[in-house]
Amino acid sequence: MSSPPLPAGRPTSKDVARHAGVSQSTVSLVLADKWRGRVSPATVTAVRTAAAALGYQPNNAARSLRLGRTRTVMLVVPVLTSPFFGAVHTGAARVAARRDFGIVVYPTRDGVDLAAGPYTSAAIDGVLASSMAVEPLGTLRAGNAGDLPLVMLDSEPGRGVTTVNDDVAEGMRALTEYLIGLGHRRFARLRSAVPSWTFDARDAAFRAALGTATVVAEASSALLLDEARQAALPLLAAPARPTVLVCDDDLQAAGAYKAARALGLRVPDDVSVSGFGDLRYARVVEPELTTVRLPAVELGARGMAALLDLLDTGTSGPDVVLAGELIVRGSTAPPPPG
Known part of the structure; x- marks a missing residue:
């Protein structure tokens, strides 16, 4: 049995329905991606094949009205x-x-x-x-x-x-426990200055995972390179110098690298640094950054x-x-x- 002839003008949903051998309502369900539980997969394939063969494009303005x-x-x-x-x-x-x-x-x-x-x-x-x-x-x-x-x-x-949500609390817990497992007990903390649930959740998880370790210095900064560098300088120069600096964000960590270099400190020989997010900065800095990848x-x-x-x-x-x-x-x- 041959297929119906192709329409002369711009194809409509009625043309797609005739070509696929189904109703217009079925075409509407399929093309609106509302077919699950209502239309069989075989029929979905037939409708999509017909629409592609006809070069059908929905009239979005009419559908919106x-x-x-x-x-x-x-x-x-x-x-x-x-x-x-x-x-x-x-x-x-x-x-x-x-x-x-x-x-x-x-x-x-x-x-x-x-x-x-x-x-x-x-x-x-x-x-x-x-x-x-x-x-x-x-x-x-x-x-x-x-x-x-x-x-x-x-x-x-x-x-x-x-x-x-990304599971930022679990990510920060895993990161903190990893650092403690390396032997770190004197932590510095560079938090985000942005008032946001995600950063509050990271900080709460960090502190819950510290155990007997202590925070010897902490500060907040915007998620900007120069502001992070300025905020990290006094943290890394604290009298009880931390052995690791935990940042809320990878860009902050990049700023911390610049602060460490300005103080003559080597990462990670003199101080370890961690970020959060696994953004592009994490692979640009040297050494590459330990961080938490968020999808x-x-x-x-x-x-x-x-x-x-x-x-x-x-x-x-x-x-x-x-x-x-x-x-x-x-x-x-x-x-x-x-």
């Missing part, structure tokens, strides 16, 4: 220049593209609040927000009846919003999937926790004698 949606979501991140948030965007964008959504990327102001901008809840269907509290998003969400759908990344769970691309992908599922079903999914990995490199070693 019909559904009352813009098919645009907002990704809120603290900064646009961080490799971590670049990776988060990569994962989120892949999932959004597969489900025919666009993304607006929006930075926060100092990692705390939304900067002023043209977007309102009427212009977007949902928000995927990373590394901030729920409350600063209130103004944006308030214009939407019943609140704009929201999923949080790297943010405090238990606030009535679905979260997708940033997967974080963005899983978060976007959770948000789009929420838009489809109206029901929040379970919180997700993604495991990190301790990466041991040349920046850590047993403490020097004495």
Whole structure:
């Protein structure tokens, strides 16, 4: 039996249905990726094959009007220049593209609040927000009846919003216990100055894992190279000099390398240094940095999937926790004698 003739003009979903031998509603379910549990895999294949053969492209403007949606979501991140948030965007964008959504990327102001901008809840269907509290998003969400759908990344769970988090506490615990296992007992701590759940969770896990070890010096800095260098200088020059400096972020650790060099100290012979995140800086410094690898691309992908599922079903999914990995490199070693 021959296939139906190809349409003369731009193919429609009705043409796809006729070509695949199914109903238009089935085509809609398949092309909207809502077929699971409703349409057989064989039929899905037939619909997708027909759409590809016809060169079918959905009319997004018409579909948006019909559904009352813009098919645009907002990704809120603290900064646009961080490799971590670049990776988060990569994962989120892949999932959004597969489900025919666009993304607006929006930075926060100092990692705390939304900067002023043209977007309102009427212009977007949902928000995927990373590394901030729920409350600063209130103004944006308030214009939407019943609140704009929201999923949080790297943010405090238990606030009535679905979260997708890296297991930063377990990562910091594993790192601290590894350093103690090397023999370190005099720790310095360079924390992030950004007020965020993720950094609070790292610090709490660090202190819980110390045991009989002590923190002989500590400070906070922004996640900037020069600020981290300035903050690390007095830590490494403390009278009871630490044998290891634990940083909240790889860029801070790179600043600590510069501070150690300025003081005539060698890493790791005189002082060990650790980071967190396994960003590009971790492999650029010499020696390469011991750190905790966070699955940033997967974080963005899983978060976007959770948000789009929420838009489809109206029901929040379970919180997700993604495991990190301790990466041991040349920046850590047993403490020097004495």
